[in-house]
Amino acid sequence: MEGLLFYVFGGLAILTTLFTISSKNPVYSALWMIGSFAATAAVFVLLEAFLIATVEVLVYAGAIMVLFLFVIMMINFKAEEQKGLRLSPLAVLVALTFLTLFGRAVGDLGSASGSKPNELVGTPGAIAEVMFTRYVVPFEAVSMLLLAAILGTVVLSRRNSQA
Amino acid sequence: MIPLEHYLYLSGILFTLGLCGVMMRRNVILVLMSVEIMLNAANIALVAFSKYLSAGAAESVQLDGQVFVFFTIAVAAAEAAVALVIAMALFRRLDTVNVDDVANLRW
Amino acid sequence: MDTSQILNVFGIEMWLGVLALVLIVADLITGRGRLTGPADMVRLVAMGGLAVLLAYAFMLSPAEQASSWGTLDTFALFFKRFFIATALFTLLLSAPYEARFTGGRGEFPALVVFTTMGMCMLASVSDFVTLFVALELVTVTLFLLAAYRSGLPRSIEAGIKFVIIGAVAAAFLVYGIAFVYGTTGSLDFEGVRAALAATDEVPKGLTFGLLLVVVGLAFKLGAVPFHIWVPDVYQGAPTPVTAFLSVGSKAAGVVLLMRLVFTVLGPVAGQWATLLAGLAALSLLMGNLGAIPQKDMKRFLGYSGIAHAGFLLIAMAVQSEASASAVLFYMVAYLFANIAAFLVVIVVSRTPDNAHMDRINGLAERSPFLALALTVSMLSLAGVPPFAGFVGKFLILRAAVADPALLPVVILSLVMIVVSLYYYLCILKRMYFREPVDTGVLEITGSTRLILLVCVVASVVLGIYFNPLVVAAEKGAAALFG
Numbered sequence: 063m064e065g066l067l068f069y070v071f072g073g074l075a076i077l078t079t080l081f082t083i084s085s086k087n088p089v090y091s092a093l094w095m096i097g098s099f100a101a102t103a104a105v106f107v108l109l110e111a112f113l114i115a116t117v118e119v120l121v122y123a124g125a126i127m128v129l130f131l132f133v134i135m136m137i138n139f140k141a142e143e144q145k146g147l148r149l150s151p152l153a154v155l156v157a158l159t160f161l162t163l164f165g166r167a168v169g170d171l172g173s174a175s176g177s178k179p180n181e182l183v184g185t186p187g188a189i190a191e192v193m194f195t196r197y198v199v200p201f202e203a204v205s206m207l208l209l210a211a212i213l214g215t216v217v218l219s220r221r222n223s224q225a
Numbered sequence: 226m227i228p229l230e231h232y233l234y235l236s237g238i239l240f241t242l243g244l245c246g247v248m249m250r251r252n253v254i255l256v257l258m259s260v261e262i263m264l265n266a267a268n269i270a271l272v273a274f275s276k277y278l279s280a281g282a283a284e285s286v287q288l289d290g291q292v293f294v295f296f297t298i299a300v301a302a303a304e305a306a307v308a309l310v311i312a313m314a315l316f317r318r319l320d321t322v323n324v325d326d327v328a329n330l331r332w
Numbered sequence: 333m334d335t336s337q338i339l340n341v342f343g344i345e346m347w348l349g350v351l352a353l354v355l356i357v358a359d360l361i362t363g364r365g366r367l368t369g370p371a372d373m374v375r376l377v378a379m380g381g382l383a384v385l386l387a388y389a390f391m392l393s394p395a396e397q398a399s400s401w402g403t404l405d406t407f408a409l410f411f412k413r414f415f416i417a418t419a420l421f422t423l424l425l426s427a428p429y430e431a432r433f434t435g436g437r438g439e440f441p442a443l444v445v446f447t448t449m450g451m452c453m454l455a456s457v458s459d460f461v462t463l464f465v466a467l468e469l470v471t472v473t474l475f476l477l478a479a480y481r482s483g484l485p486r487s488i489e490a491g492i493k494f495v496i497i498g499a500v501a502a503a504f505l506v507y508g509i510a511f512v513y514g515t516t517g518s519l520d521f522e523g524v525r526a527a528l529a530a531t532d533e534v535p536k537g538l539t540f541g542l543l544l545v546v547v548g549l550a551f552k553l554g555a556v557p558f559h560i561w562v563p564d565v566y567q568g569a570p571t572p573v574t575a576f577l578s579v580g581s582k583a584a585g586v587v588l589l590m591r592l593v594f595t596v597l598g599p600v601a602g603q604w605a606t607l608l609a610g611l612a613a614l615s616l617l618m619g620n621l622g623a624i625p626q627k628d629m630k631r632f633l634g635y636s637g638i639a640h641a642g643f644l645l646i647a648m649a650v651q652s653e654a655s656a657s658a659v660l661f662y663m664v665a666y667l668f669a670n671i672a673a674f675l676v677v678i679v680v681s682r683t684p685d686n687a688h689m690d691r692i693n694g695l696a697e698r699s700p701f702l703a704l705a706l707t708v709s710m711l712s713l714a715g716v717p718p719f720a721g722f723v724g725k726f727l728i729l730r731a732a733v734a735d736p737a738l739l740p741v742v743i744l745s746l747v748m749i750v751v752s753l754y755y756y757l758c759i760l761k762r763m764y765f766r767e768p769v770d771t772g773v774l775e776i777t778g779s780t781r782l783i784l785l786v787c788v789v790a791s792v793v794l795g796i797y798f799n800p801l802v803v804a805a806e807k808g809a810a811a812l813f814g
Contacts, residue, residue: 167536167539167541168537170535170536170537172531172537173515199342199453200465203450203466203469204465206349206352206446206450206469207468209352210443210469210473211472213446214472214475214476218476218480220482
């Protein structure tokens, strides 16, 4: 059962991502991408990372994609800008190189290969305990990062910023 | 039981698709979306690794991977906001969101 | 959890964060008439704060042992001082430029301080989580700074190119970290190092992860394969930001690569030398050959920056204590030369607002002082004795010849030094032998004179009386090898 669900949702994730990057209309892309994130969230549930699955839906599919949709709506795309994928030899070469290296890497994972899943369950409590003890420094740094991002976006989006 | 490798293949395929999107799409918004796909693929790999880390490892070590995912999500959100505001400014000033049109800076 | 332990390591960063918050509030209070009035004040507060923190950083002594939060060894301290000094220079540089920030002046110092905070954290990180977050704090604020003149098409262009390439590099970094974590079961530098030392044959999954991490960091350094952003962003970004980028971002890449290559990769360092030497050779070729046809000062300095990244990578490939200390010296020499060059560019490019090379034609006639400063800076970058840049290049090459395997790269770098000499001398020719295109009066303020004087004196003094800095660099590098 679990195996079947994984292949269904994994397949869905790949399919929707494929549609995301190849759709001519950016609005369709954004909608397909929400589907892709939803499928990913399901994969996280199969991995028993429940909190991450929730956050994936709330932050990625919810907040970030809505942000993208807003911007797409505000920018009126002209017809000629709505092109699909453009194949270029360099891009194919880079992608194939990456896939080859990746394939070899997965084939030889050292001690991790063939291991069994552990008992770990990603509940909010368990994650919070690690996040607010061992990783409190990066946590504070992220808060600074978000503050700086807010500050900067406000400056850059000022209407009166003529050259 | 699904082997770890299958989760990794899923994340690798998604990462490659995102990479292709970055290189093959001309629309800035789509390029940025492709980058989000790449980061999301990396998250799948992190969570899968954390689930399949040897049972002998301490629970806090196993959770490390999941905590890292939270940081990447937070950073991705900040990055997306900043990237989109720059894309908006680009559209306002140059009336385009096509990467090819953004080529004034050349020798 | 003990807060005082964290502050032992990240005390400076905490104060930088406080300073940034103070600046935001100060801007809110004083910034009513945003485009006129006391915007200067925010910058002055920022500079005062940074100066105090710089003094504080010089008084700090390294923590005796590494805690699990991070390391505060002499190496980290060296770079923290370096980063704060760079930020201070950047804010000084922005004084004659500030009037061009029509979108808001008060926020600029705050963003620079945020970036500095991230850079200082990078100097102390000892795990991949903190590394990633601090690196992104630096990168995201630099995106914003590059696009800061959002009314100006070329600044926006710089921003968008920077964002796309930077975000892709970040994705590679995260993916690499995932594989490192999965194959070693640890996100700590120490744990990864132990795992590398324990195995005879490194699993391909781990090598793959480390490779992606190194590639992701090459972006910060401005080295091949993520060098394409450098010329565009250098040219398009506001000039003080370009100066900050060229020194700060490069040093951020250097500090991380050094920690990774010299400590984490320590057990398998030999296998990585070839890759690093290859990247070094490509960066040298790209940078030096690309610089020749340039017609814009900032773009030209961008290509020269790629070439310098190549030199730094040679030192990483050598992996000896001598090469590590050479990198530290090189960065300081590079700081003074670059700051002087960009300040001259700011002054000559005032109206109309561009940095075409014609603008420096006949500079010797218009302002002998500026011409002198740019001459010293160019010669130092080219590596001509008796300037600081020469000592830096000499130290790196002396460390490199100790390793016979690196001979081809050393020879290539010598050829490239000759090539670079050609284009740096072209700049001098423009200043001394061409007729000026502009004839307007150059506005040189007192602070401009002061910074240029400091940079010129430092470039000359460090080129002749280099011993104290060499000793300091050796002390800093020694910490890496424990």
